[in-house]
Structure formats: structure tokens, C-alpha cells
Amino acid sequence: MAEVTVETKGTEGAEDPRRVFAEECRSARELYPPGPLSQTELARMTRTSKSTISRVETCHGPIPADLPALLDQVFKTDGLFKRLYEEITAQSFPQRYRKRIELETRAIAISEWSPTVVPGLLQTPQYAWELFREGNPRAGQAELTSLVNNRMARQEILRSGSPPDFSVVICESVVRRRVGAPAAMREQLAALLEHMKRPTTLLQVLSLDAGTHGLMDGPMSILTTAEGTAVYTEGIRSGAVIEEAADVRRLARFYDVLTASALSRDASAQLIKKHLEAL
Known part of the structure; x- marks a missing residue:
């Protein structure tokens, strides 16, 4: 599965879609009703691994290409993660x-x-x-x-x-x-x-x-x-x-x-x- 890797150097703050993606993922997981989800639970719901969720939330790894749509589905976020992923992808090019x-x-x-x-x-x-x-x-x-x-x-x-x-x-x-x-x-x-x-x-x-x-x-x-x-x-x-x-x-x-x-x-x-x- 192809993945997108984007350097976050020099893009500190909310303007960086990679960092926003990480923060939104962590926030949605912790505020998930009826109670917070662990990284292991979210990984199971999105058919990935706990280590992948951990890396995504700390901006230390690539985002699997199929993960944004699955996060939108789990959290009912109306395409938020998909849109952020598109911004991340675009920023990896001149x-x-x-x-x-x-x-x-x-x-x-x-x-x-x-x-x-x-x-x-x-x-x-x-x-x-x-x-x-x-x-x-x-x-x-x-x-x-x-x-x-x-x-x-x-x-x-x-x-x-x-x-x-x-x-x-x-x-x-x-x-x-x-x-x-x-x-x-x-x-x-x-x-x-x-x-x-x-x-x-x-x-x-x-x-x-x-x-x-x-x-x-x-x-x-x-x-x-x-x-x-x-x-x-x-x-x-x-x-x-x-x-x-x-x-x-x-x-x-x-x-x-x-x-x-x-x-x-x-x-x-x-x-x-x-x-x-x-x-």
C-alpha cells in the first residue's frame, strides 16, 4: 500500500495539515462517545495497527492511504481526514x-x-x-x-x-x-x-x-x-x-x-x- 511521507520541519503550528491531522485523530479518539478509545481499539476499528495509530498521532510516520476515509467513517467527521490528507499530499510536491x-x-x-x-x-x-x-x-x-x-x-x-x-x-x-x-x-x-x-x-x-x-x-x-x-x-x-x-x-x-x-x-x-x- 502506498503511503505519503511529508517532512514537518519548518511548518510548526495549526497551519501544518500533517500536525492538524495528528491532533484531530487524537482528539476524536479521546472524545469518542460513549467513552475514549485506546489506540489499540481505534487500530482494530480501522483495520491497522496500534503502532501505526501511534506514529500518525505523533507525526513520526507516514499516513496509510486508506486510513483517512476509515477515520472519517469511524468518527463521522464528514470528510475532514480525507481533506487534510489531500492537503498533506499536495504539500509534498513543489x-x-x-x-x-x-x-x-x-x-x-x-x-x-x-x-x-x-x-x-x-x-x-x-x-x-x-x-x-x-x-x-x-x-x-x-x-x-x-x-x-x-x-x-x-x-x-x-x-x-x-x-x-x-x-x-x-x-x-x-x-x-x-x-x-x-x-x-x-x-x-x-x-x-x-x-x-x-x-x-x-x-x-x-x-x-x-x-x-x-x-x-x-x-x-x-x-x-x-x-x-x-x-x-x-x-x-x-x-x-x-x-x-x-x-x-x-x-x-x-x-x-x-x-x-x-x-x-x-x-x-x-x-x-x-x-x-x-x-
């Missing part, structure tokens, strides 16, 4: 990504176009490690490990009991470009084929012969929540959330044209298998 991550955790549907690399929600740990190592040549082992762990934690939304509908189009160059050693790339391509078996995931490959299209400038994600739809676009060192209705409609239309131009699900799987076998 400022320019946080709005996108916050939308991602609430999304009921995600459509993504990636022309250069496997999207983060589908990356294997080794593939992500290779990308972070190249993009952060001065980063140490601990920093790279933290970056990879945070990326893997994002993927929990696809394994939840109610995952968003997930549609992805990747360029054929993503499949062809070797990231890391051959073994790492084989693992990544095999993982894509496994993701394609999920009933809520649709993955297509856009052939290099497909020609020009409206999304050639870079990657894009369409994030639909219960409140509406936004588009996230990304540059090398920048990211932007677009919420203007006319712009969202125009970009969503470009994505529709892209899916119509891409290979079918079966043909995409065959192409990925071909490159996997060639490694």
Missing part, C-alpha cells in the same frame, strides 16, 4: 504542482496526453528514479528516494475502491525511448500492459505517423471533479491550471481529436508488446 495534485486526488475522471515520458500515474519506481536522477543531477540518495516515494503515493488513487476513469494517450516515442537500463524499460512496458487490463483505464498510443495535432506543444491533463473541469499544462520548469470554460472546451476538443487519431486499445497493446520483446 508549489507549481500543488493545485494539480489537489485536483487529482478529487478527480472522478482524468484524461492525459504525454508526448515524452510515461505519465507519473503509470510510472514504475525504477523508471521514475531514472527520470528524477537525470532531472536532478545534484540530488542525493535520500532526496531521490523521497521524490520517487511521493510519485508512487500519487498512484494510490488508481488502486482505490472508487478510482477515477483514466484515459491516457502517449506518443509512440514514449514507448520507443529507453529510460534507464533495458531491464528497467522492460519492467515499465510490462507495467503499462498490466494497467491496460484495468476496466477504468484506457491507454492508447499515438503513432509517429499520425501527423500534426493541436497538442504538440507539450503534455496536458484534463481533471474532472464533482465541481467542474480544469486543464493542467506543463513546461520544463513550470505548470499552469486552466479553468476558463472556453479554453477548457478547446483543449478538451483537441484531446478528443487525439484519441480518434491514436491506435485502438488492442493495437496499442500490440505495439507495446513488440517493443517489450525487442528489449
Whole structure:
């Protein structure tokens, strides 16, 4: 089970959602009617361990991804722990990504176009490690490990009991470009084929012969929540959330044209298998 780890250094006080999460958990447990719950009792009710509850309440450990919803259920807190967990998750990413991550955790549907690399929600740990190592040549082992762990934690939304509908189009160059050693790339391509078996995931490959299209400038994600739809676009060192209705409609239309131009699900799987076998 993926977990989120967030450093609390420099975020003392109630403004830190990780600390608020710990305090709310401890308070709800101690004020639970008809009487206080022990950490052991709460652990049994949330199908976890006493040591996990203890670490969560003292900010000394990660929060299991399925715990917030269970706490809301036990304490009848109307999504309080889920909302705090979403804030904690967002804070583990650079400022320019946080709005996108916050939308991602609430999304009921995600459509993504990636022309250069496997999207983060589908990356294997080794593939992500290779990308972070190249993009952060001065980063140490601990920093790279933290970056990879945070990326893997994002993927929990696809394994939840109610995952968003997930549609992805990747360029054929993503499949062809070797990231890391051959073994790492084989693992990544095999993982894509496994993701394609999920009933809520649709993955297509856009052939290099497909020609020009409206999304050639870079990657894009369409994030639909219960409140509406936004588009996230990304540059090398920048990211932007677009919420203007006319712009969202125009970009969503470009994505529709892209899916119509891409290979079918079966043909995409065959192409990925071909490159996997060639490694």
C-alpha cells in the first residue's frame, strides 16, 4: 500500500495539515462517545495497527492511504481526514504542482496526453528514479528516494475502491525511448500492459505517423471533479491550471481529436508488446 511521507520541519503550528491531522485523530479518539478509545481499539476499528495509530498521532510516520476515509467513517467527521490528507499530499510536491495534485486526488475522471515520458500515474519506481536522477543531477540518495516515494503515493488513487476513469494517450516515442537500463524499460512496458487490463483505464498510443495535432506543444491533463473541469499544462520548469470554460472546451476538443487519431486499445497493446520483446 502506498503511503505519503511529508517532512514537518519548518511548518510548526495549526497551519501544518500533517500536525492538524495528528491532533484531530487524537482528539476524536479521546472524545469518542460513549467513552475514549485506546489506540489499540481505534487500530482494530480501522483495520491497522496500534503502532501505526501511534506514529500518525505523533507525526513520526507516514499516513496509510486508506486510513483517512476509515477515520472519517469511524468518527463521522464528514470528510475532514480525507481533506487534510489531500492537503498533506499536495504539500509534498513543489508549489507549481500543488493545485494539480489537489485536483487529482478529487478527480472522478482524468484524461492525459504525454508526448515524452510515461505519465507519473503509470510510472514504475525504477523508471521514475531514472527520470528524477537525470532531472536532478545534484540530488542525493535520500532526496531521490523521497521524490520517487511521493510519485508512487500519487498512484494510490488508481488502486482505490472508487478510482477515477483514466484515459491516457502517449506518443509512440514514449514507448520507443529507453529510460534507464533495458531491464528497467522492460519492467515499465510490462507495467503499462498490466494497467491496460484495468476496466477504468484506457491507454492508447499515438503513432509517429499520425501527423500534426493541436497538442504538440507539450503534455496536458484534463481533471474532472464533482465541481467542474480544469486543464493542467506543463513546461520544463513550470505548470499552469486552466479553468476558463472556453479554453477548457478547446483543449478538451483537441484531446478528443487525439484519441480518434491514436491506435485502438488492442493495437496499442500490440505495439507495446513488440517493443517489450525487442528489449
